Ligand SMILES: Nc1ncnc2c1ncn2[C@@H]1O[C@H](COP(=O)(O)OP(=O)(O)OP(=O)(O)O)[C@@H](O)[C@H]1O
């Protein structure tokens with residue numbers, strides 16, 4: 048995050064490119080209905096990068112998959128809400144209509160490139176096809192653009208790679224080709240779910256730079272999901288903090304990082320290297336099939352009071368900063384994060400492990416378990 052980012056955020060005006068309103072996405076399983084995304088709201092403006100952050104299992108991937116309904120249905124379905132893209136509610140669109148939108152106006156990049164490339168065509172053929180689908184250019188020009196894109200995602204000897212088939216490439220190379228493919232159609236909205244996690248830091252930096260360049264060139268909106276809060280600080284204009292299918296806090300990257308307001312956001316930031324709390328937030332996510340009443344984070348929150356455990360997730364209250372909002376009962380009377388120091392009293396000043404009474408081991412184990420469950424179920 049820097050002053051440029053801040054200036055960009057503040058100058059953002061006009062209609063959003065994407066408005067997600069009260070979105071609920073559920074999965075029917077043998078054990079019951081998983082409330083993966085449970086009534087969330089956020090917007091993305093043209094040229095803006097919105098990062099979705101939150102622990103494993105919070106619903107980030109399901110949120111991103113819900114936009115063009117990429118999840119398998121059944122078991123998944125949108126149970127409520129709307130996803131308005133450029134004036135059009137995608138939640139009400141047929142699979143056929145969504146196929147047209149995917150890859151033309153909305154592109155996805157996943158952590159795992161498997162399945163994103165067609166094994167029977169060369170990399171060059173697929174890229175040139177994608178470029179020509181969207182732009183009225185001759186084949187030679189499209190070829191030149193394909194080479195340029197490949198070198199910009201960090202592929203050495205790009206022109207030679209055009210004749211390769213996907214299986215001839217290493218995993219990291221495939222990932223980069225997939226990113227190039229997603230950008231080839233110059234999407235209005237790019238949805239990237241942990242796109243650079245498997246890549247080394249130099250290539251990662253190169254790809255983030257490429258995204259920023261293309262974003263400036265084409266006013267592309269970006270939804271970026273990552274566990275790496277360092278990357279968030281670098282690329283986000285705005286941040287959406289998710290927990291257990293709910294949005295806990297949202298605002299400019301500047302406000303969320305400098306004045307984290309929800310106790311959950313504070314805890315997430317404390318897990319950054321050099322910020323004290325190592326090994327994650329003590330405790331684990333609530334049961335997604337039968338989430339608790341009140342604030343979903345209450346069981347792990349050092350500031351929780353009786354009021355936090357009844358009713359629905361608290362309504363959004365404004366926190367310090369333009370468009371900075373937080374879903375926490377403690378902000379119903381104030382918009383200043385220091386309110387937590389006052390309400391927290393002694394509990395708040397205790398160390399991370401004492402807060403919930405859990406000690407070593409619990410965190411790591413539960414964290415890992417969430418990951419396995421989330422990934423395993425999707426297959
Ligand atoms: N196909 C599915 N069937 C049942 N439950 C699912 C399915 N896909 C996701 N879920 C559940 O939905 C919830 C949200 O999962 P999601 O993958 O969106 O989390 P995430 O925030 O992306 O986590 P991570 O950081 O690990 O990628 C989890 O409880 C997960 O187990």
Ligand code: NI
Nearest residue numbers: 107108109240
């Ligand atoms: Ni995910």
